[in-house]
Amino acid sequence: MTACLARPGRRRAHRRPCSLGRRGTGPKHRGAASSGSPQLAGRRPPSAGEQRRAQPGPRPGPAPPQPLGRARRKMAGQGGSGAEARSGGGRGVVISDNWPGYSLDLFTYPQHYYGDLEYVLIPHGIIVDRTERLAKDIMQDIGDNDIVVLCVLKGGYKFCADLVEHIKNLSRNSERFISMKVDFVRLKSYHNDQSMQDMQIMGGDDLSKLTGKNVLIVEDIVGTGRTMKVLLNNIEKCKPKMIKVASLLVKRTSRPDGYRPDYYGFEIPDLFVVGYALDYNEHFRDLNHICVINDHGKAKYRV
């Protein structure tokens, strides 16, 4: 992942495995970019709003750019032991608040979204590569079990399909295997970009079929965590043998009681994102990359 920068704990209270984020406003950033640093190449110039966001706040400040080799070693060795690096929770790729993203001009995306997006937050290829690693982590933790994969629709369908595919490939090519059934549940909790008080649970099989089963819930994004807590409460009533949650994204919100899934791909800033099946009022599911929607896009598709 060429854009991946390690953020060792030099100026941080806690260690992070890998960060896409760098402060993109200062002369250091420009110097590094112009010197051809692979980590910074191709990033779009920061907007005025981002420059404001990048002002020093409660979050720890930036560390100097790192050679990619060091970043890779940091990722591989995070936590010091293979066992720790395996177990998913709390060890996703961290995208910092200052990460300016990639210019849309560097990628292809549907013409009907031209003018509606701010920038690419996570390119499709990186999503797929990270998902492959999550599949490996899941295999190592719960391999040799029968599981029911419960895909949370609609936003989770792309991540779930890719994750299941990777697990199948790993199962086929190793001594360990996971026998999977896939089921679906549909939840609706957002209107425009606002979380609604009443969450609707629709569709899917009767949840009572999960009694005594090993359940892997697959979700697109955990924001406030409210949706996942409601779903978990409902599933726990059915007394499954085990429940694990895999979410592609976790949003960094200010809520201290924020729910953390067992496995997640990326921790992202508190932004409304679309693409890779994540929607804004049903639009943008057909966009491959995870992007930040702009005000024009929000206004255009507001209901």
Ligand code: IMP
């Ligand atoms: P939560 O209840 O705030 O954790 O929100 C979880 C659900 O809201 C997710 O399953 C998504 O369907 C939706 N959601 C939250 N944030 C976003 C976003 O940035 N883009 C698209 N959907 C989102």
Ligand code: MG
């Ligand atoms: Mg969802």
